[in-house]
Amino acid sequence: MNYNLSFIPARTPKPREYGLTMVMDKGLSMSEAQSLIESSGQYVDFVKLGFGTSLVTNNLKEKVKLYKNAGLRPYLGGTLFEIFIIRGMFDDFVKFVDELELDLVEVSDGSMELDNHVKCDYISKLAKRYTVISEVGSKRADVHIPDEEWINMMKHELSAGSWKVIAEARESGNIGIYNQDHSANTKLIDDIVRHVKVENVIWEAPLKSQQAWFIKMLGANVNLGNIAPNEVISLETLRLGLRGDTFFQFLPDELK
Amino acid sequence: MNYNLSFIPARTPKPREYGLTMVMDKGLSMSEAQSLIESSGQYVDFVKLGFGTSLVTNNLKEKVKLYKNAGLRPYLGGTLFEIFIIRGMFDDFVKFVDELELDLVEVSDGSMELDNHVKCDYISKLAKRYTVISEVGSKRADVHIPDEEWINMMKHELSAGSWKVIAEARESGNIGIYNQDHSANTKLIDDIVRHVKVENVIWEAPLKSQQAWFIKMLGANVNLGNIAPNEVISLETLRLGLRGDTFFQFLPDELK
Amino acid sequence: MNYNLSFIPARTPKPREYGLTMVMDKGLSMSEAQSLIESSGQYVDFVKLGFGTSLVTNNLKEKVKLYKNAGLRPYLGGTLFEIFIIRGMFDDFVKFVDELELDLVEVSDGSMELDNHVKCDYISKLAKRYTVISEVGSKRADVHIPDEEWINMMKHELSAGSWKVIAEARESGNIGIYNQDHSANTKLIDDIVRHVKVENVIWEAPLKSQQAWFIKMLGANVNLGNIAPNEVISLETLRLGLRGDTFFQFLPDELK
Known part of the structure; x- marks a missing residue:
């Protein structure tokens, strides 16, 4: 920090197991990527090259x-995995990952239907060579997944080899763990937190209100994803209690 | 593409007659413009210097x-034409266009009222020296234009010399061809498509949902306008079926 | 202007006492800050380093x-003042301001409660060494401040030494002087304008509709704040009648 203050929550240092920030790159130019690194690289753990943009x-x-x-781990968004899989091109997916020399891959079934056993097979196979994160939840508003199924899939995928599971919200933040009005689906999230180790979940939270909600509920070091490149610094202030939304969050009672 | 995939729709190559992407520049700096060119210049046909920003x-x-x-054709947004016309300064408009060495001009009547015959006269006059695109539709929410009139104006303006006609939506995308809730005015758009050659229409579509809607309805090479500079790559993935919204659009039935 | 036009309102020149534009910097990189300066530095009076981003x-x-x-005056957003004050670190706040060699400070009570007398004491103390601007209004939706109190606080703070007072709206523009639907709270704003010299008020107006509303109501040189860096040029066109929203605002009746 540029000035020492009291009552600032400790952030986990890089390389982080928890307290992760995943940024969504939808096609940044080289100079924009350079700009992200220069301004806030130390706060960014992963850069998702969103859907098919790569x-x-x-x-x-x-x-x-x-x-x-610069110490930011880039990876291909889950939709890209599905783009290859639906065409029956799993080996080509691996080839593309290797050509780019990536060490992290995402497995998802947000656009296409994939039996969870099949998905877990892909996870196991990929986990032998890469760090795998897998995404649970549909991108479609008309697909409803019961809470128990969210939890079961997360557990299965972690067992199959996923390092972390991502809870789906899309870039727009009105799907999956959120309601149509962008508010948190508290019942679902409560259920997940009770049954899955919270360090193992990355919550997609593209909107400020969603980021603040998770930080208040799960602390400064909650894993958050789908952060816009120009919102990384703002998110870090939310995590540290340096913005109105979380101003009182980390203060002792006598100061409130 | 960075990897060869099957079932990707063929995009028209530059210089395009169809499959056009028009980007809205609201005052980019030189380095931001450079960034746009570097990251996605080949996908951009026109850059509109929006309203009076020039x-x-x-x-x-x-x-x-x-x-x-860099092969991107810049031009002055239609509101600038109107800013000159309402002051009785048509010759000055031409002078400004020539000083900038532009070869493309836009004629519109979104802010001021202009009899369609007068507008077509301007189009004819300008079409002798420049490529002309003309915009149909009001920027005002309280002005309702019947469907037949949209179609008639488009036909007249194409006859008068417009290379393409633009269907108005504003930067906010809740006017003209869209309803107040940003959804497509399907009846109006259907009517236009039945009566005007679709290659000759550029649809303003600032929002992702609008872009996806047009691509699903009119194909990968539909002409789209008012695209934000940092959304060009995302739009290209929509056009190619490389994003959730159009994931199944170009796949054969046996893969769906 | 890049071309001489009639009926363009005169803008006050820098350094401005009125006609101020305050930009919100939420963590720009050096190259992004350079970009802002290059593209529109002459239109920007102040740069607020938002909340705790500094x-x-x-x-x-x-x-x-x-x-x-480059002639843009940077300062620390009011929430940063409150972050120090709630920790009892006023002297450290001053030290941080001095280390950065800033000559402008903001005093606010948008996140924490601060008796107006105490706030005015801070203003007086700081006004001996810095130009002070102070912000009135809460960041919280559940705090309702009666109109008379807005006016009284503004008057007290100007008397205590504030050069300008800022009317709160947050970055999201749905608080304070705005209703939840982002429309202007016209009764409150009318009341303020009747009792406080309008040159002394900076209105936070992050949305285009809000900027246009104030320009139509209070003229081209109304003081506006919380402008996004990439909206400065657009705002300038609104101020000058060069965009649809204010197209007719500065034209003589015979041209309307």
Whole structure:
């Protein structure tokens, strides 16, 4: 911090097991990626190259190298995995990952249907060579997944080899763990937290209100994902109680 | 594409007659414009210098040159045409266009009332020296234009010399071809498509849901406008079926 | 302007007493700050380093110098003042301001409760060494402040030494002087304008509709704050009647 203050929660240091921030890159230019690194690289653990953007982005290999050299781990968004799988091109997916020299992959079934056993097989297979994160939840508003099933899938996928599971919200934040009005689906989230180790879940939280809600509920070091590149610093202030929304969160009672 | 995949729709190559993407520049700096070119220049056909921003932007001539040299055609947003016309300064408008060495102009009547015959006269006059695109639809929520009139104006303006007609939506996407809740005015759009050659229409579609809607309805190469500079790559993934919203759009039935 | 037009309202020149634009910097990188300066520095009077972002931003001193050298006055957002005050660290606040060589400070009570007399004492004390602006209004939706109290606080704070008072709206623009639906609280604003010199008020107006509303009501040179860095040029077009929303605002009747 640029000035020493009391009552600031301790943040886990890099490389983090918990307290993770995952940023969504939807096609940043090299100079924009450089800008992200310069301004807030130390707060960013992962950079997700969102959905299929990696297929149409210029200078992809250079950007991947740039992130890696700066200690930000880039990876291909889960939709890209599905884009290959639905075409029956699993081996090509692995080839693409290797060409980019990535060490982290995401497995998801947000767009296509994938039996959870099949998904877990992919996770096991990939976990032998890469760190795997897997995403639970549909991108479609009309698909309702019962709470028990969220929990079961998360447990199965962690057992199959996922390092972390991601709870789906899309970039718009009105799906999965959120209601249509962007508010948190508290019952579902409570249920997940009671049954899955919270350090193992990354919550997609694209909106400030969602980020503040999770920090108040699960602490400064909650894992959060789908953060916009220009919101990383703002998120860090929320985590540390340095913004109105979490101003009182980490203060002792006598100061409240 | 950075990896060869099957079932990806063919995109028209530059210089495009169809499959156009028009980006809205509301005052990008030189380095931001450079960033747009570097990351996604090949997907951008036109850059609209939105409303009156060209009058107050620094380094305007340099930015225009930068875009032109990179194969992106810049032009002055229609509101600027109206700003000159309402002051009786048509000749000055032409002078400003020539000073900037632009070869594309937009004629519109979104802010001021302009009899369609007068508008078509301007189009004819300008079409002798420039490529003309003209915009149909009001920027005002309280002005209702019947469907037949949309169609008639589009036909007249194309006959008068417009290369393409633009269907108005504003930067906010809740006007003209859209309802107040940003959903598509399907009846109006259906009517237009039945009567005007779809290759000749550019649909303003600032929101992702709107872009996906048009791609599903009219294909990967539908002409879309008012795209934010940092959404060009995302739009390209929608066009190619590389994002959740259009994931199944271009797949054969046996893979669905 | 890049072309001479008639019926463009005169803008006050820098350094401005009125016609102020305050930009919200939530953690720009050096190159993004440079970009803001290059594209629209002459339209920006102040740069607020929002809430606690200054504590976690890299290259803070360099960025402050960059802004100052370019004639944009940077200052620490009011929430930072409150972060120090609630910890009983007023002297440290002053030390931090001095280390950064800032000449402008903001005093606010948007997150914590502060008796107005105490707040005015801080204002008086700081006004001996710095230009002070103070913010009125709560960041919390559940705190209702009666109109008379808004006016009284503004008057007291100006008497205590505030150069300008800021009317609270948050970055989201749905608090304080705005209703939950982002529309202006016209009764409150009318009341303020009747009792406080309008040149002394800076209205937070993050949304375009809010900026246009104030320009129509109070003229091209109304003081506006919480402007996003990439909206400065757009705001300037609104101020000058160069965008649809204010197209007719400064035209003589015979042209309307």
